[in-house]
C-alpha cells in the first residue's frame with residue numbers, strides 16, 4: 066500500500082516554490098580553452114534552487130557536474146550567464162558557500178581542531194576568539210570527533226577525515242553547502258553513517274542550509290535529496306531531467322527502500338542513465 070504521508074508531485078513542487086530562492090543559475094555556459102580549440106563543458110543551464118533544498122547532480126563521468134559546482138562556488142567563471150546566490154551575483158569564492166571535496170582537503174600539518182579553527186577564524190569576523198573556540202567545539206561534538214581533536218589528518222580514517230571536512234564546512238555557517246562527491250571514497254557502511262550525520266547537521270540548522278551535492282550513487286541521491294538533476298552527456302551538456310524526490314522526511318534508509326515511490330524514482334533514474342551501458346554491453350561476449 067502506498068504511504069499516505071507522501072505528497073503528490075504537484076504538492077511537493079508547490080512546497081518547494083513557496084521557499085525563497087537561494088541559488089539562481091541563469092543560462093550558464095562554461096567553456097575551456099584546449100589545444101584543439103574551445104571545449105564547451107555545459108551549455109544553457111537554468112536552475113533555481115530554493116533555500117534549504119538538498120539537490121543532487123548526477124550524470125555520466127565527464128558530463129560537467131564538477132564544472133557546474135565550481136561555477137556556483139565562483140572558482141570557475143562562466144563564459145555566458147550568471148549565478149546569483151542569495152540575491153548577489155557570484156564573482157568569486159566567498160564564505161557564504163562552503164565546499165567539501167572527495168579528497169577532504171584538510172591541511173595535513175594542522176590538527177583536527179586547528180583545521181576547523183583556522184577556517185572559522187578566517188571566515189567569521191564578527192565574533193570573539195572565545196566564541197570561535199565554542200563554535201569549533203560545538204561542531205566537533207556534532208560529528209563525534211571531540212576525542213580525536215588533537216590528531217593530525219594522517220592519524221584519521223577516511224570517514225573521520227570526511228567528518229572533519231563537513232564539520233569545518235558547517236562551522237563557517239555558510240548558507241550554501243557545495244559537496245563534490247563527498248562520500249565517493251568511503252565504504253558503504255561509513256557512507257551510510259555520513260548520510261545520517263549530514264542530515265543531522267542539516268536538521269540541527271532547521272533545514273535552512275541549501276545543499277548541492279555531486280554524486281554517482283543513485284541510492285545516495287534519493288536518500289538525501291529533494292530534487293535530483295540529471296545532466297546529459299557532454300560536450301555542451303544540458304539538463305536532461307529533474308526528478309522530484311517526494312519521499313517523507315525524516316527518512317529511514319531501511320524503510321524508504323521498500324516504498325513503491327522509492328522504487329519508481331530509482332527505476333526512472335536508472336532508465337535515464339543506463340542506455341549508455343546497454344550499448345557498450347552489446348558487444349560483450351562471455352566465455353563458456
Ligand SMILES: Nc1ncnc2c1ncn2[C@@H]1O[C@H](COP(=O)(O)OP(=O)(O)OP(=O)(O)O)[C@@H](O)[C@H]1O
Pocket residue numbers: 097098099104106124125126127128129130131132133299
Ligand atoms: N580546466 C579544464 N580545461 C579543459 N577541459 C576541462 C577543464 N575542466 C573540465 N574540463 C572538461 O569538461 C568536462 C566536464 O568535466 P567535469 O569535471 O565537470 O565532469 P564531471 O561530470 O564532474 O566528471 P566526473 O564524474 O568524472 O567527476 C570534461 O570533458 C573535462 O575534461
